[in-house]
Each structure stands twice: as C-alpha cells, then as structure tokens.
Amino acid sequence: MHIMEGYLPVTHAIGWTAASLPFLVWGVKKLKDRLRDDPEARLLIAAGGGFTFVLSALKLPSVTGSCSHPTGIGFGTVLFGPAIMSVVGCVVLLFQALLLAHGGLTTLGANCFSMAIAGGYSAWAIWRLGGAVRLPPGLTIFLAAALSDLVTYCVTSVQLALAFPDPVGGVAASTVKFLGVFAVTQVPLAISEGLLTVLVMNLLRSHAGEIVAGFAPALKGAAR
Amino acid sequence: MLHAIDACAHTNRWRTQGGPMALFCAGLMGCALLAPPLAAAPFVAAAASAAAVLGARVPAALFFRTLLVPAGFLATGALALCVTLDLEHARLGFSGAGAATALATTLRAAAGVTVTLCFACIVPTAQWIALLRRARVPAVVLDLLLLVYRTLFVLDAEFLAIRRAQDNRLGFRTARVAGRNAARAVAVLFLRSLQRAARLERGLAARGYVDRLPVLTPPSTATRHTYAVAALVPALVAVAAVVLGAGQ
Incomplete structure (x- = not known):
C-alpha cells in the first residue's frame, strides 16, 4: 500500500525522505560490502528486486488515497537482510511509481520508510526474535511476513494522519480513522501474505532446498 | 501497463530529450506541490498532458487510460478525508474543512500523477538512470536499478504465463486450491528468477561484466532552446497559478 503521487504536503514529503536517507545510506554501504565479498550476489539481489516488484504489483484498491498488495518485503528481508532489502x-x-503509476516520486521517501524500512526491519526483528526464543520456523516466517505487512500499514496510517489531522479529533482520531479503513483490506492481506510466505518456503524447501540454502543459509530447513 | 509505458518511453517523439523533459517535469511538479492547488492543478495537468499527447505523441488512449487507475484511488481516498471522527463520542460525521482538504489534496495528487506519468511515458529508463548518474547517485544503486529493470519484464511475463497455465487447469476453482496455487506460482516464479539471474550472470560475464553495466542511449538532441522552453512553461504555469490563486 503506497501513498499516491502528490498526496502528501511538500514538508511531509521532504521530512519522510530525510527520515529514510540514513537507512538507505546504511543499506548502500551494506550492499557494497556484500558485493565486494560476493560479487555473484549482485544478480541474485537484482532478481529478488524483480520478484518483489512482480509480487507487489498485485493491487487491491483501498479507501485512503492508497492501495493494498502483498509487499514481499518479509520474504526478501529474510533472504537478504533488512539493510540491503531497504535499498532493493x-x-x-x-x-x-514510474512503470505502474503506483506510489509516486514525491512520496518515495514516505513509502520507502513505511514499506522497505519499517516493514523490513520489523520482519528482521521478528525473524531473529523467533529464532532466539525457538519458535517453530514456519510460525516465525508467518509472523515475520504478516506482522511486517501490518507494521507497514500502521506506519502509512500514521504518515497520512500526521499529514491530514482530523478537524475534530486531531492526529489521534485521524490515525484511528486511517487504521480503520485500511484494516478492511490490510489485515486479511497480511494474514494471506503470511500464509503464502510459509507455503512458498515449504515448496522451496521441498523442491529446491539446496539452491535456496546455497545463497540464503538462514533458510535451510526454515519453513516446517 | 508495464510494457505499454516502457514501449511508449522508447518510441515517443521526444525520447532523446531526457534532460529538458526532466527539467520540465520537475518544474511542473514543483508547481503542483507549492502553488495553490485549486489554481495550479488544472494548468499543471493540462501542460503535462499536452506535452505527452500533443508534443511527444504518446497515444492519448494509453495516457488517459493509465490515469484512470490512480484517479479511482484518489476518488475513494477523498471520501476518507471528508469524514471526521469524534473519539469522545465514537461518532463519524461529515466535515466541511475535511472536504476542502480533500479537494485540495485530490487536485494536487491528480496533477502530480499526471506529471509523473508524462515523465514515465517520455523519458526511457536508461536516460533517467543516466541523469541519476550525473546527479552522483552511488554507482552500486544505478547498477542495481539497471539489473532490476532487466529482470522486471521477463519475470512479469513468466508470472502471467504461470497464472494462465494454472487458470487453464482450473487452478482457482475454490479458495483453498487458489491459495495453494498462488503459493506455487510465487515459488516457481522465485526459482525462475534465480535461474534467469544465473543465465544473465553467465551472459554478462562472457561480455566482460565486472561491476558496471554500460547502456548506450541515443544521442541527446537537446539544445539550449529546448531547455529554455522546458523551464519557461512551468514558470508560466506558476505565474498563472499564483495570479489566479491570489484572486480566489
């Protein structure tokens, strides 16, 4: 779910871009380090980007100047890590924004913050936490994918609420309003994406375990 | 839409005018964001549409059909802005101030979407990546942009083919089967993307690829005159918007 082109006032657009920049700079540094150590990963990361694009191009309309779709960020973060996935x-x-008229250039910073940064880092935190407390890997992947989707949706709602506070109830009421209208599409979608990610991991593990484990050792035996 | 916009960017009349078009679109976007939306948005949208359809000869049907999807999202989004929520009494109501915000926001966003679409339909990807290179965006990011761009279309076609094959085998007849097949499609797509990446890597390595992917762009036909016109039109739009905005 991305905020449309021109939807945010200019100060908010600049503010969210500035908030995203440190994460992107860190991500570019990590990407450079990864490619220096493993130049062959360049094309795999690019393929991951193409995969995320195709997956997230499945749009559903929403009622907040935005639309909903599976982000693929949870899956990508588990494969490449949150820093690199924020750049991807x-x-x-x-x-x-350019090839699908979906999202926007002026709202790139805000969308990047909600989807690639907040969504990516939350997925990574859940994935690591699940490993630390020895949750079943399938459940951890489900939670990482579903909750990162929900974090993206919550952050987008807050972004919209800060830009458009309710005339009566202010930012708090506006946040509740946007969370409420997004929930209709986003909560079922988050659960679907979580289940889908587990199914995908199971299929990959059963049919292409060696290939996947070759470049993402964290996934070896992950989804069960 | 993906293929249509990209094909249009590579075949339009102004495809070799990347620099002036970037300046033109940046200027119009500045007007859309900074000038009073009620006055500026119609001018910005008209200028961007005229540049794309009349100037660059982007097919009008494609341009306006593509605008319909974001327009639908904007229309539904405007409804949410018109509604106010009273948390104390847990009551929803119509807000005049919210409606004014909705109108201004929708107009600004519609103008912004038109400008972005104008840019996307006129400037080919290789050209805007070359502009980003001039703006000193890190090479590793540009390289990633080019590589992702190369994989997008192949993967999109693969995904459509997989979904069509599943559909032909009645793969979506129940919700349960549909869910399982969606997961299969995504898993197969992921494996295909890895295979494509491996093939692309071999092909590029055979051509001496190390860490930079040179892409030849057609020689630019931009002149000082075209840059001047590209700067003048947004300036006129800004003046008109400010004059009209002051009168409102």
Missing part, C-alpha cells in the same frame, strides 16, 4: 525496496518502489 526503494528501487522497486521507484519502478512501481
């Missing part, structure tokens, strides 16, 4: 997510958002 930003690249995907740029192509979506």
Whole structure:
C-alpha cells in the first residue's frame, strides 16, 4: 500500500525522505560490502528486486488515497537482510511509481520508510526474535511476513494522519480513522501474505532446498 | 501497463530529450506541490498532458487510460478525508474543512500523477538512470536499478504465463486450491528468477561484466532552446497559478 503521487504536503514529503536517507545510506554501504565479498550476489539481489516488484504489483484498491498488495518485503528481508532489502525496496518502489503509476516520486521517501524500512526491519526483528526464543520456523516466517505487512500499514496510517489531522479529533482520531479503513483490506492481506510466505518456503524447501540454502543459509530447513 | 509505458518511453517523439523533459517535469511538479492547488492543478495537468499527447505523441488512449487507475484511488481516498471522527463520542460525521482538504489534496495528487506519468511515458529508463548518474547517485544503486529493470519484464511475463497455465487447469476453482496455487506460482516464479539471474550472470560475464553495466542511449538532441522552453512553461504555469490563486 503506497501513498499516491502528490498526496502528501511538500514538508511531509521532504521530512519522510530525510527520515529514510540514513537507512538507505546504511543499506548502500551494506550492499557494497556484500558485493565486494560476493560479487555473484549482485544478480541474485537484482532478481529478488524483480520478484518483489512482480509480487507487489498485485493491487487491491483501498479507501485512503492508497492501495493494498502483498509487499514481499518479509520474504526478501529474510533472504537478504533488512539493510540491503531497504535499498532493493526503494528501487522497486521507484519502478512501481514510474512503470505502474503506483506510489509516486514525491512520496518515495514516505513509502520507502513505511514499506522497505519499517516493514523490513520489523520482519528482521521478528525473524531473529523467533529464532532466539525457538519458535517453530514456519510460525516465525508467518509472523515475520504478516506482522511486517501490518507494521507497514500502521506506519502509512500514521504518515497520512500526521499529514491530514482530523478537524475534530486531531492526529489521534485521524490515525484511528486511517487504521480503520485500511484494516478492511490490510489485515486479511497480511494474514494471506503470511500464509503464502510459509507455503512458498515449504515448496522451496521441498523442491529446491539446496539452491535456496546455497545463497540464503538462514533458510535451510526454515519453513516446517 | 508495464510494457505499454516502457514501449511508449522508447518510441515517443521526444525520447532523446531526457534532460529538458526532466527539467520540465520537475518544474511542473514543483508547481503542483507549492502553488495553490485549486489554481495550479488544472494548468499543471493540462501542460503535462499536452506535452505527452500533443508534443511527444504518446497515444492519448494509453495516457488517459493509465490515469484512470490512480484517479479511482484518489476518488475513494477523498471520501476518507471528508469524514471526521469524534473519539469522545465514537461518532463519524461529515466535515466541511475535511472536504476542502480533500479537494485540495485530490487536485494536487491528480496533477502530480499526471506529471509523473508524462515523465514515465517520455523519458526511457536508461536516460533517467543516466541523469541519476550525473546527479552522483552511488554507482552500486544505478547498477542495481539497471539489473532490476532487466529482470522486471521477463519475470512479469513468466508470472502471467504461470497464472494462465494454472487458470487453464482450473487452478482457482475454490479458495483453498487458489491459495495453494498462488503459493506455487510465487515459488516457481522465485526459482525462475534465480535461474534467469544465473543465465544473465553467465551472459554478462562472457561480455566482460565486472561491476558496471554500460547502456548506450541515443544521442541527446537537446539544445539550449529546448531547455529554455522546458523551464519557461512551468514558470508560466506558476505565474498563472499564483495570479489566479491570489484572486480566489
């Protein structure tokens, strides 16, 4: 779910871009380090970007100047890590804005913050936490994918609420309003994406375990 | 839409005018965001549409049909802005101030979407990536942009083919089967994307690829005159918007 082109006032657009920049700079540094150590990963990361693009191009309309779709960020974060995935997510958002009229250039910073940064880092935190408390890997993947979707939706709602506070109830009421209208599409979608990610991991594990484990050792035996 | 916009960017009449068009669109976007929306948005949208359809000869049907999807999202989004929520009494109501915000926001966003679509339909990807290179965006990001761009279309076609094949085998007849098949499609797509990446890697390595992917762009036909016109039109739009905005 991305905020449309021109939807945010200019100060908010600049503010969210500034908030995203440190994460992107860190992500570019991690990407450079990864490619220096493993140059062959370049094309795999690019393929991951293309995969995320195609997955997230499945749109559903929503009622807040935005639309909903599976983000693929949870899946990508588990594969490549949150720092690199924030850069890949930003690249995907740029192509979506230009080739699908979905999202926007002026709202790229805000969308990047909600989807690629907040969504990516929350997925990574859940994935690591699940591993630390020895949750079943399938459940951890489900939670990482579903909750990162929900975090993206919550952050987008807050972004919209800060830009458009309710005339009566202010930012708090506006946040509740946007969370409420997004929930109709986003909560079922988050659960669907979580289940879908577990199914995908199971299929990959059973049919292509060696290939996947070759470049993402964290996934070896992950979804059960 | 993906293929249509990209094909249009590579075949329109102004495809070699990347620099002036970037300046033109940046200027119009500045007007859309900074000038009073009620006055500026119609001018911005008209200028961007005229540049795309009349100037660059982007097919009008494609341009306006593509605008319909975001327009639908904007229309539904405007409804949410018109509604106010009283948390104390848990009551929803119509807000005049919210309606004014909705109108201004929708107009600003509609103008912004038109400008972005104008840019996307006129400037080919390789050209705007070359502009980003001039703006000193890190090479590793540009390389990633080019590689992702190369994989997008192949993966999109693969995904459509997989979904069509599943559909032909009645793969979506029940919700349960549909869910399982969606997961299969995504898993197969992921494996295909890895295979494509491996093939692309071999092909590029055979051509001496190390860490930079040179892309030849057609020589630019931009002149000082075209840059001047590209700057003048948004300036005129801004003046008109400010004058009209002051009168409102």
